[in-house]
Amino acid sequence: MAIDTTNDAQLTPVMRQYFAAKEAHPDCLMFCRIGDFYELFYEDAILVSRELQLTLTARDKEKKQPMCGVPYHAAEVYLQRLLRKGYRIALCEQMEDPKTVKGIVKREVTRVLTPGTAVDPALGAGESCWLASVVMVKGVAGVAMVDLSTGEFRATEFVGAGAWALAVDELGRVKPAELVYASGGLLGASGSNRSLKLGADPTQVPEAGPGAPSSVDDSDGAGLDGIKTKSAVEDWVMTAEHALPLLRSHFRVLSLDGLGLGGHEAAGVAAGGLLHYLRQQKQGALEHVEAVRFYERSGCLELDAVSVRNLELVEPLFSGESAQTTLLYTLDACCTPMGKRLLRATLLRPAMGLGEIEVRLDAVGEAAADLRRREGVRRAMNGLLDLERLLGRVAMDSAGPREVLALASTLGCVPRVVAAVGMFTAAKWMELGAGLDPLEDLHEVITATIVDEPPVTFADGGVIRAGIHAELDELRELSRSGRQALVAIEERERARTGIGSLKVRFNSVFGYYLEVTKANAKAVPADYERKQTLVNAERFTTPELKEYEAKILTAQERSLEIERRLFSELRAQLLAAAGRMRETARKVAEIDLMSCFAHLAALRGWVRPVVEEGCALEFVQGRHPVVERRMEESGAGRFVPNSLYLDADAGPSLLLMTGPNMGGKSTYLRMAALLVVMAQCGCFVPAERMRVGLVDRIYTRIGASDNVARGRSTFMVEMTETAAILNTATNKSLVLLDEMGRGTATYDGLSLAWATVEHLHNKIGARALFATHYHELTLLADRLTKLKNVRVTVKENAGGIVFLHSVEAGAASKSYGIEVARLAGLPNGVIARAREVLKVHERAESQQVREAVAEPAGKVQMTLFTPLSQRIVDRLGAVEVDSLTPLEALNLLAELKREMKG
Ligand SMILES: Nc1ncnc2c1ncn2[C@@H]1O[C@H](COP(=O)(O)OP(=O)(O)OP(=O)(O)O)[C@@H](O)[C@H]1O
Numbered sequence: 022m023a024i025d026t027t028n029d030a031q032l033t034p035v036m037r038q039y040f041a042a043k044e045a046h047p048d049c050l051m052f053c054r055i056g057d058f059y060e061l062f063y064e065d066a067i068l069v070s071r072e073l074q075l076t077l078t079a080r081d082k083e084k085k086q087p088m089c090g091v092p093y094h095a096a097e098v099y100l101q102r103l104l105r106k107g108y109r110i111a112l113c114e115q116m117e118d119p120k121t122v123k124g125i126v127k128r129e130v131t132r133v134l135t136p137g138t139a140v141d142p143a144l145g146a147g148e149s150c151w152l153a154s155v156v157m158v159k160g161v162a163g164v165a166m167v168d169l170s171t172g173e174f175r176a177t178e179f180v181g182a183g184a185w186a187l188a189v190d191e192l193g194r195v196k197p198a199e200l201v202y203a204s205g206g207l208l209g210a211s212g213s214n215r216s217l218k219l220g221a222d223p224t225q226v227p228e229a230g231p232g233a234p235s236s237v238d239d240s241d242g243a244g245l246d247g248i249k250t251k252s253a254v255e256d257w258v259m260t261a262e263h264a265l266p267l268l269r270s271h272f273r274v275l276s277l278d279g280l281g282l283g284g285h286e287a288a289g290v291a292a293g294g295l296l297h298y299l300r301q302q303k304q305g306a307l308e309h310v311e312a313v314r315f316y317e318r319s320g321c322l323e324l325d326a327v328s329v330r331n332l333e334l335v336e337p338l339f340s341g342e343s344a345q346t347t348l349l350y351t352l353d354a355c356c357t358p359m360g361k362r363l364l365r366a367t368l369l370r371p372a373m374g375l376g377e378i379e380v381r382l383d384a385v386g387e388a389a390a391d392l393r394r395r396e397g398v399r400r401a402m403n404g405l406l407d408l409e410r411l412l413g414r415v416a417m418d419s420a421g422p423r424e425v426l427a428l429a430s431t432l433g434c435v436p437r438v439v440a441a442v443g444m445f446t447a448a449k450w451m452e453l454g455a456g457l458d459p460l461e462d463l464h465e466v467i468t469a470t471i472v473d474e475p476p477v478t479f480a481d482g483g484v485i486r487a488g489i490h491a492e493l494d495e496l497r498e499l500s501r502s503g504r505q506a507l508v509a510i511e512e513r514e515r516a517r518t519g520i521g522s523l524k525v526r527f528n529s530v531f532g533y534y535l536e537v538t539k540a541n542a543k544a545v546p547a548d549y550e551r552k553q554t555l556v557n558a559e560r561f562t563t564p565e566l567k568e569y570e571a572k573i574l575t576a577q578e579r580s581l582e583i584e585r586r587l588f589s590e591l592r593a594q595l596l597a598a599a600g601r602m603r604e605t606a607r608k609v610a611e612i613d614l615m616s617c618f619a620h621l622a623a624l625r626g627w628v629r630p631v632v633e634e635g636c637a638l639e640f641v642q643g644r645h646p647v648v649e650r651r652m653e654e655s656g657a658g659r660f661v662p663n664s665l666y667l668d669a670d671a672g673p674s675l676l677l678m679t680g681p682n683m684g685g686k687s688t689y690l691r692m693a694a695l696l697v698v699m700a701q702c703g704c705f706v707p708a709e710r711m712r713v714g715l716v717d718r719i720y721t722r723i724g725a726s727d728n729v730a731r732g733r734s735t736f737m738v739e740m741t742e743t744a745a746i747l748n749t750a751t752n753k754s755l756v757l758l759d760e761m762g763r764g765t766a767t768y769d770g771l772s773l774a775w776a777t778v779e780h781l782h783n784k785i786g787a788r789a790l791f792a793t794h795y796h797e798l799t800l801l802a803d804r805l806t807k808l809k810n811v812r813v814t815v816k817e818n819a820g821g822i823v824f825l826h827s828v829e830a831g832a833a834s835k836s837y838g839i840e841v842a843r844l845a846g847l848p849n850g851v852i853a854r855a856r857e858v859l860k861v862h863e864r865a866e867s868q869q870v871r872e873a874v875a876e877p878a879g880k881v882q883m884t885l886f887t888p889l890s891q892r893i894v895d896r897l898g899a900v901e902v903d904s905l906t907p908l909e910a911l912n913l914l915a916e917l918k919r920e921m922k923g
Pocket residue numbers: 648659660661662663680681682683684685686687688689813826827
């Protein structure tokens with residue numbers, strides 16, 4: 022596609038405009054408005070035609086200029102599809118009316134749409150659309166994120182050696198639609214070997230073409246891989262000198278302290294950098310982004326991205342699977358979009374403060390016990406639309422009259438919520454109810470300004486109520502009387518001319534005219550002035566008609582102008598109260614969440630957990646909330662409740678779990694974590710009884726993850742995750758390790774699992790659940806006092822094994838792996854042979870392991886799993902010792918020795 026863009030003579034004027042726009046926005050797909058279409062050219066055209074299945078055409082005669090287009094009116098759908106795929110888009114609009122301009126119209130890029138800034142209308146009610154940024158300032162990693170659909174803006178930072186990894190992890194949890202970073206990599210990262218390893222220009226992806234989701238090499242964690250769109254800004258943007266003053270001026274504060282960001286320079290730079298990016302993208306005045314909140318991950322039960330994934334808190338483990346496997350789905354009985362979003366946020370950041378959890382549990386308890394009042398609150402919230410998002414649309418000036426009225430109807434519900442909450446007495450309800458601004462004034466001002474059933478757009482007016490603005494009323498009256506006069510003219514002229522079909526009509530090009538059919542044209546009086554001749558009709562005007570036309574049109578134009586002005590005044594008034602509305606939205610979200618928890622507790626018979634200081638974790642007859650519900654819904658039988666007792670101080674602190682595949686080990690492990698998450702969110706739990714000493718962090722190392730697809734081996738991922746656990750877990754943590762070590766050679770895996778259990782038990786003392794198929798590990802119970810063996814039970818019968826799914830004390834006697842393989846349909850011959858091989862191995866190993874356990878820890882590694890020559894083992898295994906003569910025994914020994922040497 023060699024085209025000399027520097028040779029102007031080759032280019033048409035439109036193409037010159039196109040290239041100028043493209044040069045200014047090289048990383049965007051350029052949607053160029055030409056008449057009723059948005060057209061794309063060259064690489065953009067090829068790429069978009071492929072992505073959207075559009076027909077590719079050529080603009081010039083030589084067919085060298087690929088082009089494709091989408092109709093202007095239907096563009097929204099196409100734009101959203103490209104944004105969802107991670108592309109950036111620039112809209113190059115016609116700045117003049119082609120009708121009024123001779124020659125070429127002016128064109129300019131008026132908006133840039135990116136996945137993180139263009140709010141997707143299909144965004145689920147409970148979801149957020151985050152635009153995030155990350156920066157490294159003097160060894161501190163800053164992360165900021167903003168959701169333009171609601172105006173929520175937060176920032177945080179991480180310090181120390183693992184700062185960058187933590188920042189990446191945080192991004193992995195938040196899953197932003199777009200990430201902004203400094204193009205030169207991480208500022209101030211020198212001295213640390215962590216770097217973003219960015220290509221020279223990540224927008225230059227030759228294969229995919231311009232605007233394509235750029236790739237940022239992320240070898241540091243899974244967090245950045247999932248972010249499709251990464252947008253570079255120049256290095257100077259992400260500096261304290263530039264970003265902090267920007268932040269201060271946007272929020273009109275003198276110092277960062279005023280924003281709660283005092284002493285958090287990296288978070289401030291990340292936030293300021295985001296603001297810069299938004300301005301660069303022409304995202305308007307951002308009036309609804311009115312505060313930035315600093316948050317700390319350490320203030321809550323920490324869940325890293327791996328655990329959030331493994332536990333399926335908010336998303337299914339494998340994309341594409343039904344969301345019904347998530348805790349979020351199971352707990353979502355919220356009535357409002359704000360409540361749904363808060364539920365998601367709460368699950369990702371359960372509380373760590375005892376006081377906070379207690380007041381929530383009190384509130385949930387009171388509402389759970391009182392059906393009438395609980396339903397009162399929930400019913401009052403019915404009809405509450407997404408206050409935050411409506412407000413966001415008002416701020417971004419994309420709210421039409423109907424949206425503003427919807428905002429009013431939502432505000433109209435608030436007083437009912439206030440009253441309903443006022444019926445409760447628990448401290449949390451009192452606090453929420455007392456502080457809830459009913460916003461009646463705002464409701465009033467909207468309903469007093471806008472008519473009951475406004476049109477969708479302003480095109481024809483009729484949005485503002487009568488009686489608000491004297492001049493508007495007058496003008497409306499004028500245009501109404503004008504129109505009546507026209508009707509009168511029509512009647513009079515019919516009578517005068519005797520043409521019964523004569524009509525007064527209007528169109529936007531010719532204004533008002535008298536229309537007469539061709540057949541009647543002869544009867545037209547002399548004072549008619551011809552305007553236009555059609556095939557079947559003639560159109561005329563008269564001085565009188567012109568006069569009324571001018572009157573009506575000016576009145577209409579003027580009244581539209583006034584309506585627009587009044588509407589924008591209303592908008593300004595609403596925005597001035599944005600803070601109050603946001604605060605109300607925040608409280609409504611909390612009320613919704615508390616009553617959702619109460620509703621679930623009552624409906625499902627969940628109980629209040631005892632949350633305390635200390636290091637115990639105990640539940641009696643616990644059930645996995647998600648699996649139980651799914652089993653109920655699918656009629657797949659009843660979930661078998663199980664109990665658990667752990668105490669990091671007094672022991673047992675570590676449960677070593679054995680039992681057959683499919684026995685329910687993973688389910689038990691996950692259940693423990695989910696119940697802790699729920700309890701610390703302030704939710705009741707599916708158990709007969711539960712007691713938990715505050716958990717500071719949950720670690721999970723469960724199963725294989727799909728990281729393999731990202732180029733890291735399963736074993737490497739497993740070890741990286743295990744390393745993170747062993748390096749950072751505390752005695753307040755809960756650690757879940759499922760089938761650790763299985764990704765490598767048996768002996769390596771077993772040794773690593775062995776040493777890990779010892780370290781967890783001796784050095785960390787965290788509450789831990791360790792599910793394993795290495796039966797050898799169960800022998801550790803003899804040496805490690807706080808380790809307890811538990812097993813999932815099976816029943817053996819003639820036909821094979823039956824899973825009972827109940828957990829009891831003790832080690833599993835055998836692994837049943839072969840039994841499960843048989844159930845899976847492995848050929849009988851393979852099963853029989855596997856049994857033979859197994860027997861030989863079991864005999865050889867059991868004795869060795871027994872000896873090894875007796876050894877002090879240091880020596881264990883030396884002797885325990887040194888593999889013996891399989892042939893020697895087999896020979897020994899086959900020997901009938903009783904029938905051997907002493908001489909034969911000596912000969913055998915000598916022979917074996919020779920073999921070993923050889
Ligand atoms: N307590 C229970 N009551 C009823 N069904 C259960 C229970 N626990 C687990 N199950 C069911 O048993 C099946 C296997 O459970 P799970 O994956 O936890 O087994 P596992 O022991 O971890 O297996 P593997 O070792 O192969 O990973 C699942 O389909 C699960 O729904």
